[in-house]
Amino acid sequence: MENDQGMAQGNKPVAADDRSVRWSPEEWRAELLSLRQQIDRLDHGLVLMLANRFALTRRVGEIKARVGLDSFDPQREAEKIADIRELCGQHDVNPELVADILAQIMRETVRNHDKIRSNLQAKP
Numbered sequence: 001m002e003n004d005q006g007m008a009q010g011n012k013p014v015a016a017d018d019r020s021v022r023w024s025p026e027e028w029r030a031e032l033l034s035l036r037q038q039i040d041r042l043d044h045g046l047v048l049m050l051a052n053r054f055a056l057t058r059r060v061g062e063i064k065a066r067v068g069l070d071s072f073d074p075q076r077e078a079e080k081i082a083d084i085r086e087l088c089g090q091h092d093v094n095p096e097l098v099a100d101i102l103a104q105i106m107r108e109t110v111r112n113h114d115k116i117r118s119n120l121q122a123k124p
């Protein structure tokens, strides 16, 4: 049973493993198009989620700059990487891939925090 995002219940993707079924070109082209449209929607969702995340971390950066906390918080980053690795294990997603992406996002966030701090210090 699929939900409207093409995911089986329990958030497992639907396996396309019924190779005994013969598809006409019209059928497989329609299926391919549908799958690509779902992928496009998810990829757009990723960008929107990232935009929301950067909006939240901007606010964290403003607090850090005002109260003098370091931009980089290694303990928080280690906890986040451990948490995301565990989630990947539950969903059969490569933890190395996601940990790497998250580490890159957090590096960018630290750079953004540093810019916010410089801007605040530059103000008279």
Ligand SMILES: O=C(O)C(=O)C[C@]1(C(=O)O)C=C[C@@H](O)C=C1
Pocket: 057, 060, 061, 071, 072, 073, 074, 076, 077, 080, 105, 106, 109, 110, 113
């Ligand atoms: O939670 C914080 O303290 C943040 O600054 C956010 C964040 C993150 O992107 O999740 C970014 C930099 C820190 O090193 C840790 C975490």
